[in-house]
Amino acid sequence: SQELEQSPQSLIVQEGKNLTINCTSSKTLYGLYWYKQKYGEGLIFLMMLQKGGEEKSHEKITAKLDEKKQQSSLHITASQPSHAGIYLCGAGHSGGYQKVTFGTGTKLQVIP
Amino acid sequence: DAGVTQSPTHLIKTRGQQVTLRCSPKSGHDTVSWYQQALGQGPQFIFQYYEEEERQRGNFPDRFSGHQFPNYSSELNVNALLLGDSALYLCASSQRGGSYNSPLHFGNGTRLTVT
Numbered sequence: 204s205q206e207l208e209q210s211p212q213s214l215i216v217q218e219g220k221n222l223t224i225n226c227t228s229s230k231t232l233y234g235l236y237w238y239k240q241k242y243g244e245g246l247i248f249l250m251m252l253q254k255g256g257e258e259k260s261h262e263k264i265t266a267k268l269d270e271k272k273q274q275s276s277l278h279i280t281a282s283q284p285s286h287a288g289i290y291l292c293g294a295g296h297s298g299g300y301q302k303v304t305f306g307t308g309t310k311l312q313v314i315p
Numbered sequence: 316d317a318g319v320t321q322s323p324t325h326l327i328k329t330r331g332q333q334v335t336l337r338c339s340p341k342s343g344h345d346t347v348s349w350y351q352q353a354l355g356q357g358p359q360f361i362f363q364y365y366e367e368e369e370r371q372r373g374n375f376p377d378r379f380s381g382h383q384f385p386n387y388s389s390e391l392n393v394n395a396l397l398l399g400d401s402a403l404y405l406c407a408s409s410q411r412g413g414s415y416n417s418p419l420h421f422g423n424g425t426r427l428t429v430t
Contacts, residue, residue, distance in 0.1 A: 207357075234415035245319070245405060245421040246358070253415070291357055295415045301346070302371050303419055305357035 206230055207294055209306035217314050221280050224309045226292035228273040233295035235275045236303065237266050240289045249277075279311075287313045317342060319422035321406050327428045328396050336391040336425045340408030347389040348419060349381060350405040358405055364389050365412050393427075401429045 208227045216222050226235070234253050238246040250259045255270025263280045279286055289308040295301060320339045328334050340347050346365045350358035360373035364383035383389045387408075393400055403426050407419035 236418050238421075243403065243424075243426065245423040246407075246419075248418050248420060251418045293419070301348075301409060301415055301417070301419075302360060302363065302373075303348070304360060305350075307355075307357045 206296055206304050207292055207306035209290075209292060209309050211309060212307070213310040213312075215312045215314065216282050218283060219281055221278065222282055222311070223279075224277045224290050224292075224311075226275045226277070226294075226306055228294055228296070230273070230296040232268075232270065232273055233297065234301075234303075235268055236293040237275070237277050238291045238293060238305075240291060240308070242289070246291060282311075282313045284313045284315055287311055319344075319406055319408050319420055321404075321422035321425050323425060324423070325426045325428075327430060330396055330398060330429055332396050333392065333394045334396060334427060336393075336404050336406075336427070337388070338390070338406030338408075338422060339388045340406075341420050344408035344410050344417075344420070345387050346409045346412055346417075347383055347387065348407045348409070349389070349391045350407065351375075352403040352405055352424070354402075361391070396429045398429050401427060403427075 237249040240246045250266045252268035258267045265278045268275045291308045293303045293305045322337045348363040349361040352358040362372040367383045378394045380392045403424045405424045407421045410417040
């Protein structure tokens with residue numbers, strides 16, 4: 204089974220609508236990271252969360268970490284076509300050296 | 316400030332051949348991790364290099380090997396290529412020996428096709 208489960212797997216929204224992507228871990232979290240990827244390209248770092256209850260925002264994207272539930276959510280407000288892409292959550296599950304595993308991603312399409 | 320650079324961008328190889336992929340980390344970064352991303356999947360951790368040594372390894376066979384040089388750049392070698400090795404290979408760098416406080420920064424990847 205996957206250590207990180209993302210939902211939904213894909214999302215199609217009208218421009219201007221809000222949306223939320225969820226990431227749930229089956230193991231203890233040592234850091235939770237959100238990335239965006241355009242097809243066939245590298246991952247672009249969005250945000251890092253490390254403490255329970257932590258919330259970070261960048262432009263219209265907000266991410267929260269619920270450490271007790273081992274979950275994180277990524278919320279986009281007033282979506283734009285530029286938000287389209289694949290959103291990936293990554294997490295560290297072991298103490299010590301960094302080893303980040305990733306979910307399978309959420310594919311977002313924004314219709315103008 | 317140059318980010319993570321990878322070469323080549325695309326590569327086509329025949330089954331059974333060997334391939335070498337290269338990565339230069341972001342300036343100031345000392346740790347390099349390699350990932351394999353199959354179509355429609357999330358990146359899978361191959362291994363991580365720090366101080367020129369392989370420090371952690373994912374669930375990949377010994378056909379996958381690597382190296383880190385004194386200038387922190389790294390190579391990924393894959394021997395005896397299989398069709399299933401076709402994927403996007405991503406290099407990521409980070410600081411402070413790969414502390415969880417330092418997020419991974421990724422290159423644009425090398426697209427490997429095995430025929």
